[in-house]
Amino acid sequence: MSNPAVTELIERSNRLGSDPRNTNYAGGNTSAKGTAVDPVTGGDVELLWVKGSGGDLGTLTEAGLAVLRLDRVRALVEVYPGVEREDELVAAFDFCLHGRGGAAPSIDTAMHALVDAPHVDHLHPDSGIALATAADGEALTKECFGDRVVWVPWRRPGFQLGLDIAAIKAAHPGAVGCVLGGHGITAWGATSGECEANSLWMIRTAEAFLAERGRPDPFGPVVDGYGPLPAAERRARAAALAPILRGLVSTDRAQVGHFTDTDTVLDFLSREKHPALAELGTSCPDHFLRTKVRPLVLDLPPAAPVDEVVDRLRVLHAAYRDEYAAYYHRHATPDSPAMRGADPAIVLVPGVGMFSYGKDKQTARVAGEFYVNAINVMRGAEAVSTYAPIDEAEKFRIEYWALEEAKLARMPAPKPLATRxxxxxxxxxxxxxxxxxxxxxxxxxxxxxxxxxxxxxxxxxxxxxxxxxxxxxxxxxxxxxxxxxxxxxxxxxxxxxxxxxxxxxxxxxxxxxxxxxxxxxxxxxxxxxxxxxxxxxxxxxxxxxxxxxxxxxxxxxxxxxxxxxxxxxxxxxxxxxxxxxxxxxxxxxxxxxxxxxxxxxxxxxGIFAAGWGAQRAAVYGVPEDQLGAFYAQRTLLKRExxxxxxxxxxxxxxxxxxxxxxxxxxxxxxxxxxxxxx
Incomplete structure (x- = not known):
């Protein structure tokens, strides 16, 4: 029978993860602390149950939890070698597991273990990330939440961020959570219900703040001639471009595609600011790991002839690959993983929609969903301030993180017809x-x-x-x-x-x-x-x-x-x-x-059932239900x-x-x- 703390954690996680306003697919993590019987000593042992690496809150089951001994995770504080070597402690989590330990611990494990609260939620809501990526996000966080939520400057996820949030909670006993600059939100509570309520309060309060405080048309006016094509014409244009785009973005490795023409995407692409905002790229680590550092954006109006669009896309794709390679070489160090591929994951075509790509359909679809999240984030940030994502160097540090490379290495080998x-x-x-x-x-x-x-x-x-x-x-x-x-x-x-x-x-x-x-x-x-x-x-x-x-x-x-x-x-x-x-x-x-x-x-x-079987059985003079056996007996192998x-x-x-x-x-x-x- 599951521990009651685990049951509550799974139920809370599924509720939070099933609403896209709260977090994106596979984004964020939740945890609970509690006691269980140590099968070795027979005594109680204090444990942490936390969503493991790669799982999704909306569909989380107990098998997706990492289970660690809290005393051992907390003991890592005493041997912590500093932020320059914090990645070394990820491997140490394996020595903190309870029994088989469940799923692989994620990089956010320290945040959940070190924060002094029985229940912790770390989420990526669009409204929270909008504040987190606003140029004056710290002041806006104070204005939105008062003293109940504390601003945490951007820091790459890891052990040091866990220490930072633990210290902030200790210094602000009245706080229920924090906004992580450039990233998302974290909330906590004494009970599972309180933690969930605090998470939802932060998310809904931020939504209301952006709606009430925000200016209209944060992306600027609609540019003449950049409105959406009529639905049938839009789909026909998308279908004409899709194979050509898929061929281009499969230059390094084959990709599966997904097409999105929701109002959110089409409105963004019709507005004056979309080229400049797209060039800034996404901010939340989950976003740009899925969408790459920035999308490819077609700079022609929807009415441009298809041949002209195709020629321009080929030029833009070549330029994108050159720019991505330059980005890699600007930031790569001798121990950086090799460049994984220079093709875009997101292609934006004004008046038509968004094409997203990945190693399978789900990955391609989710990449598109993440870019819609990014559009919502940009809208919120621009409504109350100026969108200011984390800088390019920080994005590179996460995209080519050795820990991210290790996660990719754990993925199962592709099936023989993958991407086809x-x-x-x-x-x-x-x-x-x-x-x-x-x-x-x-x-x-x-x-x-x-x-x-x-x-x-x-x-x-x-x-x-x-x-x-x-x-x-x-x-x-x-x-x-x-x-x-x-x-x-x-x-x-x-x-x-x-x-x-x-x-x-x-x-x-x-x-x-x-x-x-x-x-x-x-x-x-x-x-x-x-x-x-x-x-x-x-x-x-x-x-x-x-x-x-x-x-x-x-x-x-x-x-x-x-x-x-x-x-x-x-x-x-x-x-x-x-x-x-x-x-x-x-x-x-x-x-x-x-x-x-x-x-x-x-x-x-279906052919034989529709009368062919009866006809052929009559030709050969055998009962219809014996036709298969008849065919088998006339073969060399005597097999049907x-x-x-x-x-x-x-x-x-x-x-x-x-x-x-x-x-x-x-x-x-x-x-x-x-x-x-x-």
């Missing part, structure tokens, strides 16, 4: 569903495309959140629907890298019984549909300049002439040759095109082919081991000798 965006047609059931699930399990972001909206939605939701999979409705015979589906894809994830042409239907009839309408339908869905999907995908991949994969789920029927199957077999042969043609044409762009030839996949197949076997082949083609293979067809048929490739 996959678009799978016919993914609402059967083979397509299995492929979508396999690609997502391998780390890809997946667009589940299907004519059946309900089926696509169910598959996407079963895979995970919208950070992993999104559903789109698309009839692959419609150029307009295909274009719209790919637009949704690039706005969801920044671009597309991997396309699987799987959508299909099957008409099993002899030549004389096959109507022209049936022939046309069969070819429209699979031959024409694959062509249209591949064409739209190739446009995006070429714009990105990152290469890509197009995989056709063809069939052994494209090679083997089965009975009473003229429409289906012919269209599969068409798909098979599209593989060869596109491999030859797209190779210069690094786009690989390959095919997979399954035997009849009966289990879980299942959807996951086809998904395995897609993985083999796209996960990196066959990087030099294109124009290939892989049989997944358990060995049908008549379908051997010649």
């Amino acid at each position: 965006v996959a678009f799978v047609t016919g993914a609402g059931s059967g083979i397509g569903k299995a492929i979508a699930e396999r690609l997502a399990a391998d780390g890809a972001c997946v667009i589940v495309a299907d004519l059946n909206t309900h089926a696509a939605t169910e598959v996407a939701e079963s895979i995970g959140s919208s950070d992993t999979a999104v559903a789109v409705t698309v009839d692959v015979t419609s150029e307009e629907q295909i274009a719209a589906a790919f637009q949704d894809a690039v706005l969801a994830f920044g671009g597309v890298d991997l396309v699987v042409n799987n959508a299909g239907l099957s008409i099993s009839k002899p030549l004389l019984d096959t109507s022209a309408a049936e022939w046309d339908l069969q070819h429209d869905v699979m031959a024409r549909g694959s062509f249209l999907v591949s064409r739209e995908a190739a446009r995006i991949m070429i714009d990105q300049g990152l290469g890509g994969d197009i995989v056709y789920i063809a069939s052994k029927n494209g090679v083997f002439a089965g009975p009473n199957n003229v429409a289906y077999g012919a269209t599969k042969a068409d798909q098979a040759h599209q593989v060869r043609l596109l491999a030859a044409e797209l190779g210069e762009h690094g786009i690989r095109v390959n095919g997979i030839n399954p035997d009849g996949v009966v289990h879980g197949s 082919v299942l959807p996951e076997h086809v998904a395995n082949a897609v993985h083999a083609l796209t996960a990196g081991h066959l990087s030099h293979t294109t124009g290939l067809h892989i049989p997944v048929d358990a060995g049908v000798a008549a379908a051997f490739l010649r």
Whole structure:
């Protein structure tokens, strides 16, 4: 059973973290002090439970807490070597853990341990950071809170900051918290409820102060011609720019993208002061670790032609990389970590919105959320004063902190398809569903495309959140629907890298019984549909300049002439040759095109369930429920082919081991000798 102090701490943390007004995702930390039985001595031991490194308050569980012995953490004060060597004490926290210790202790552990209060909250509310980053933040803190909250000048998080706050609390017994210059707030209380109440009082009081005391239009007037484009035009422009931007920001390493066009972002980008404020960068360490030292800002109006915008973005991106490298070299010391990459994490396009980037969709989305936090902070600071974030040298000290490098080193190795965006047609059931699930399990972001909206939605939701999979409705015979589906894809994830042409239907009839309408339908869905999907995908991949994969789920029927199957077999042969043609044409762009030839996949197949199974069973004179076994017995391996076997082949083609293979067809048929490739 959990300690009551732990239960209260988790509940408080979840309440605070679930409201974005209180703190940003994964930002801040909370703690509780209490006693527990020492299993070695049988006596009571005083412990600190504190949110561990990398956790999120809104979703915090007991497993996310670091558990330390307070006597041992406090003993570190006696051996503290001074601020120049304070990082050495982070490793010492490992020797203060109680038992297995839970999660890894964060850099803020000292603040929670050394402050003489049973409960402590350290949070990053926009309102608090606005005061913390105002040029006259100390005076404004006094005006806002009186003597109940104390100003703490900027200091990088660490042991010394913990000592500073502990001393301030001791010197101000009537205070309930402090504003940390350039950073955030810390509050405390004798009980969990009191601590939470003090945190919320500070946040809401700051919000009210900024609203009542602040001047209107803190970002200046709207600049003529910089207002938001109409919604449909804005999304179309964003979709046109997204693949090009993703290619640019993936110069050092591949990135996934996220697009934001909220009123907060669009209003900021329409205002006179936005270029100068953006150039100052963000301030709170959590903000600029996610958003980099500053964003890339397009300096053209929304009505500028797309070609002109693209050319300008290329110039600005090159300049950004040069400036970032110069920033690194201005501040790097011989023991600094190597430069991690010079591409921007945030790109701002007036009238259109914000593009944010990261190693996965969640990281990209959260980076965008942090920049929205930064806009709110800038608005608040400019409303009552002048926005004055911490200086560039301090930002570098945190961005290239050895402790931050160690945190990155603890991250698990990426999955084989991490950063790749996959678009799978016919993914609402059967083979397509299995492929979508396999690609997502391998780390890809997946667009589940299907004519059946309900089926696509169910598959996407079963895979995970919208950070992993999104559903789109698309009839692959419609150029307009295909274009719209790919637009949704690039706005969801920044671009597309991997396309699987799987959508299909099957008409099993002899030549004389096959109507022209049936022939046309069969070819429209699979031959024409694959062509249209591949064409739209190739446009995006070429714009990105990152290469890509197009995989056709063809069939052994494209090679083997089965009975009473003229429409289906012919269209599969068409798909098979599209593989060869596109491999030859797209190779210069690094786009690989390959095919997979399954035997009849009966289990879980939407095609077979829709009547194809009954038709083929009648052709072969077997009961429909025995069709899979029948197919298996005619193979060399005597094994039934299942959807996951086809998904395995897609993985083999796209996960990196066959990087030099294109124009290939892989049989997944358990060995049908008549379908051997010649």
